[in-house]
Amino acid sequence: MPEMDTGDTAWILASAALVMFMTPGLALFYGGLVRSKNVLGTIMQSFFALGLVSVLFMMFGYTLAFGTDVGSIIGGLDFAFLRGVGAEPFANAPTIPHNVYMIFQMMFAVITPALITGAVAERMKFKGYVMFLALWSILVYSPVAHWVWGGGWLGFAEGGVAALDFAGGTVVHINAGIAALACIIYMGKRKGYPQEAIRPHNVPMVILGASILWFGWFGFNGGSALGANGLAGTAFVATHLAAAAAILGWLIPEWIQHKAPTTIGAATGAVAGLVAITPAAGFVEPWAAVLIGFAGGLVCYIFVSLKPKLGYDDSLDVVGVHFVGGIVGALLTGVFATLAVNEAGADGLLYGNPGQFMKQLIAVVATVVYSFVASMVILFVTDKLVGVRVSEDDEQMGLDLSQHSETAYTAEGGGTSIHS
Amino acid sequence: MKMVSAIVKPFKLEEVKEALRVVGIQGMTVTETRGFGRQRGHTEVYRGSEYQVDFVPKVKVDVICDDDQLAQVVDAIMTAARTGKIGDGKIFVLPVEQVYRIRTGEMGPDAL
Numbered sequence: 001m002p003e004m005d006t007g008d009t010a011w012i013l014a015s016a017a018l019v020m021f022m023t024p025g026l027a028l029f030y031g032g033l034v035r036s037k038n039v040l041g042t043i044m045q046s047f048f049a050l051g052l053v054s055v056l057f058m059m060f061g062y063t064l065a066f067g068t069d070v071g072s073i074i075g076g077l078d079f080a081f082l083r084g085v086g087a088e089p090f091a092n093a094p095t096i097p098h099n100v101y102m103i104f105q106m107m108f109a110v111i112t113p114a115l116i117t118g119a120v121a122e123r124m125k126f127k128g129y130v131m132f133l134a135l136w137s138i139l140v141y142s143p144v145a146h147w148v149w150g151g152g153w154l155g156f157a158e159g160g161v162a163a164l165d166f167a168g169g170t171v172v173h174i175n176a177g178i179a180a181l182a183c184i185i186y187m188g189k190r191k192g193y194p195q196e197a198i199r200p201h202n203v204p205m206v207i208l209g210a211s212i213l214w215f216g217w218f219g220f221n222g223g224s225a226l227g228a229n230g231l232a233g234t235a236f237v238a239t240h241l242a243a244a245a246a247i248l249g250w251l252i253p254e255w256i257q258h259k260a261p262t263t264i265g266a267a268t269g270a271v272a273g274l275v276a277i278t279p280a281a282g283f284v285e286p287w288a289a290v291l292i293g294f295a296g297g298l299v300c301y302i303f304v305s306l307k308p309k310l311g312y313d314d315s316l317d318v319v320g321v322h323f324v325g326g327i328v329g330a331l332l333t334g335v336f337a338t339l340a341v342n343e344a345g346a347d348g349l350l351y352g353n354p355g356q357f358m359k360q361l362i363a364v365v366a367t368v369v370y371s372f373v374a375s376m377v378i379l380f381v382t383d384k385l386v387g388v389r390v391s392e393d394d395e396q397m398g399l400d401l402s403q404h405s406e407t408a409y410t411a412e413g414g415g416t417s418i419h420s
Numbered sequence: 421m422k423m424v425s426a427i428v429k430p431f432k433l434e435e436v437k438e439a440l441r442v443v444g445i446q447g448m449t450v451t452e453t454r455g456f457g458r459q460r461g462h463t464e465v466y467r468g469s470e471y472q473v474d475f476v477p478k479v480k481v482d483v484i485c486d487d488d489q490l491a492q493v494v495d496a497i498m499t500a501a502r503t504g505k506i507g508d509g510k511i512f513v514l515p516v517e518q519v520y521r522i523r524t525g526e527m528g529p530d531a532l
Contacts, residue, residue: 307468
């Protein structure tokens with residue numbers, strides 16, 4: 001039994017803080033991409049997840065994902081309300097306190113459903129969002145996290161599929177990406193799309209948000225080593241290289257096709273690369289990280305460019321970046337993974353183990369089927385109970401005023417206080 | 421009195437302001453605005469999709485002057501704002517009924 005390690009503990013605490021910061025980063029990334037009348041509504045959908053999901057995760061989310069395995073499907077209720085989750089280590093991370101492992105996992109649970117919101121930006125009713133968020137977090141995020149990391153059937157437990165997912169390619173990105181597709185299909189297009197030019201209202205905000213995501217991703221992937229060690233270094237290096245290469249993977253075709261290397265393209269490409277490297281970060285060589293990142297940027301660019309032809313309104317390209325980038329990463333992990341980098345991992349197709357590629361495929365298909373169906377059911381139930389889409393008038397007015405009684409950018413004066 | 425309302429290219433604002441000062445204009449109102457004429461719009465690219473943007477950023481300069489200053493003012497703006505390329509803008513001249521200076525209550529040309 002390895003001993004508790006102060007360096008490991010310090011790094012995972014720092015990583016948890018880095019991952020926490022990704023959610024407000026995402027809020028700015030998405031907030032800049034929408035019209036000014038929807039910027040607060042969009043930011044709020046991410047920021048509010050920090051509130052609701054954190055509390056739900058403390059109550060049931062954590063234990064359903066990481067409690068004692070029940071039938072390889074779900075965690076038991078032994079850690080409900082964080083009972084027994086204290087300073088003593090836990091089997092998943094034997095060198096750090098259990099509560100440190102838990103708070104790191106909590107930040108992943110927060111950002112995953114927040115990712116979905118970009119797909120249905122500018123038209124979701126806040127009341128419906130709150131209910132969707134709560135149900136999805138408990139009924140979709142926790143089970144899938146359990147399958148992959150909590151001792152469930154897709155992971156490395158006895159008899160499991162043994163798919164590789166270093167930091168959440170399936171659990172976070174494919175899971176959120178396919179749920180985003182369900183939301184788009186259920187809720188339909190924004191008013192005026194695609195005839196009107198619906199343009200981003202604050203591009204520097206988009207770049208700032210993407211930069212915060214990149215920064216936080218060092219904790220997301222580097223922290224997933226669950227220790228301050230060489231593996232964390234491997235994941236950290238792979239993460240940076242993939243994001244860098246993905247900028248090129250997006251900009252080169254964009255520059256050729258549209259004669260314009262755009263800043264939003266560079267930022268989106270970087271995020272696509274970060275998504276793609278997430279499952280692979282602790283299993284691949286640096287050169288493979290560059291290839292995976294480049295592929296993530298390139299494939300996501302092609303997919304996002306095809307969106308008008310596909311005829312659906314994936315408003316901020318959650319399917320195009322997180323679902324597509326997540327699949328690129330999950331499958332390429334099955335190609336480029338090598339035991340030379342991580343003994344606890346597996347060899348991929350390139351190293352004579354084509355079976356790993358199939359395992360990756362199984363994990364992708366399982367996540368896609370479960371998350372899509374469960375998300376559809378949650379949307380249906382939420383819609384019947386509180387409604388998921390704003391009224392046409394509210395959509396026209398914008399989410400900021402109609403859902404939150406606020407305006408993001410105000411001129412001086414022009415009002416009096418009602419209660420003073 | 422006349423109001424001269426000129427829509428010009430934003431980067432020409434400084435030159436227009438200086439030219440108006442030279443002909444004796446002591447105040448003006450500037451508004452950032454958008455619009456299109458024969459220049460039409462331009463193309464913007466967001467995530468692999470191209471958009472036609474009709475409204476081009478412009479600056480509107482409003483100046484009030486005495487009738488006998490009008491020719492000079494129009495000429496100053498015309499010269500300063502011209503690049504010779506499409507999109508240089510327009511100058512509108514409108515009659516002004518009255519002008520008041522709020523601080524003193526002065527009226528007419530004295531209030532300019």
